[in-house]
Amino acid sequence: MMNVQQLEDRDLILQYLDGNDKAFEVLLTRHKQKIYTSIYLFVKDHELADDIFQDVFIKIIDTLRKGKYNHEGKFLQWALRISYNMCVDHFRRSKRRSKVSASETFDIFDVLESPDENMEDAMIKSQAYGKIKALVDQLPPEQKEVVILRHYADMSFKEIAALTSVSINTALGRMRYALINMRKLIGDKEVVFQ
Template structure:
């Protein structure tokens, strides 16, 4: 852990409100990008990040950090996003008004259906990937994060992150090609 982070955690433990603001400013954009790439829903991503920071603020005085601060918060956000996705998967009911609002009025229905089917195929294939591979692909493709940044977040080596990305893409390609052949 860098000395700046140690100082920041020390200030948090002392109840320094400016330290909490500093953490928020440093990490907010990356955490929003992470949550947004996992949820594909901006307002839900904002809710997740806010909930994590509220919980973090409540525990700031007793917080004991063993790793990197940003990595810790990223793990909290990723876990909260996964929990939200699991909860959504359990209740998979779609309101008709919500479904109607998803359709773009400028697109012909058959085009929208084709896009929807492609999205479902890719989402299904992504869901079958191991969590580490899915997370690396999501962060790199949707979150515009470099392998170095992802390695810091996952507390893994860059080579490990690159391997997870490559193996994940290979599995996606295989799953999607197999689906097309059927």
């Protein structure tokens, strides 16, 4: 019998549909950090992020059980699309627009894995991440969104375009303007990265 941990996402889904609940547990464990983080980055509230995260996985389970999941796409991108749509629905219901802004309790760069490094390198990297985060936080919401989805969620511009309901050219343009704006901010504030 093959170790469930080593199965691809598609195989885990098939195992789950055949009654193996452990397969879904492995799938959830494998992707929960990225999915939860993507939700939190949009809602900026841990309790709300927890609620939406649970709703996302209820929707995923319902979709899988109804046989409506399409294996052509990647599971993580599909799950991220569901989470994004649920965040948008939440903001529509509350008549607010999703904003990705600075947070004192959460830092996207804290969840990024890095190889062992000495203390000096860690401090320099931490300062650089802080400066980059501050620059990203100053971008307009649409540009911030593309930067986070591209560089944190590892989504392609095609996936970002589909997720945010814009054309690929618009997604590319937003990234381009985000980079231009960040360069301008670096020049204006004379930010130095060591």
